[in-house]
Amino acid sequence: MKRLSVQIIRTKKELRTQITEWHMKGLKVGMVPTMGALHHGHLSLIREIQKHVDKVVVSIFVNPMQFGPHEDFDKYPRSETADIKKLDQVGTDLLYAPEVGEIYPDGFLTTVSVTKITEGLCAAKRPGHFDGVTTVVTKLLLQCLPDVALFGEKDFQQYTVLKQMAKDLDMPTEVMCGRLIRDDDGLATSSRNVYLTPEERQIALEIPKTLKQIISEIEDGTQTIEESLEKGTQHLLDSGVKEVQYLEIRQSDNLEPLTRTFGETSPLLARILVAAVVGKTRLIDNMPIKIFF
């Protein structure tokens, strides 16, 4: 059997030792935090960060703190052996895969929380979710102290929150965004797509199609924003989507609601974002959109 070149580490102590050794040699370290069940989206982030750093650390940690009591923590897909193979093939230097007790030892009492950006969109139906994300990412970044950390555009609100957090807390890590990867049929690649039956997947495909339709209506000026979003929501429900949790357009840089600035000559770069439930699976997607006032 071929020897793996990816180094596997499970404790923060060993992680620190290795990262310090790399930093002492003047090497630049990048980190891609994940929850495993690795797919093309994750692998694309690894290939992207390889362009910016000398050594790549990927973490796999299914973080209990970011799941609500009725969410899928227990049945979240876990496939470490297959993940390690993929990490090795793509040339990852180090996998950090800690146990829950390594991240949240007995007596753990701290929460890291970002305000405002964490108040709407995904937060509305997932109270406490972003506190779980910001707390674990703070811990992972402090344990690893990477020069760069890369997060996917797929979770656009998460990326925006983490960028703000790193800036506000003067973290010595540059937070970057990697492009959203889709399956060949257009569905945003996600570890949770394995939950979808073939019929549900057909319904889920209406999500990216609807976003594209809304973007063309609004950018071409054939519909108002309000009309187009309402029509899009109704179309998703008519197609068999069980619930549209949100379908909104926000400003790209801070996710604030759109504000009409009269006299603007150039379009506002915005994001259309959606969360929808298909069968029992909650799916999210987003795309850039230009708003002409």
Ligand code: AMP
């Ligand atoms: P997860 O394992 O789902 O927590 O995701 C780990 C990282 O991979 C996060 O930064 C996600 O935004 C990113 N990611 C997940 N799916 C995709 C995708 N389809 N395209 C790009 N990045 C993704």
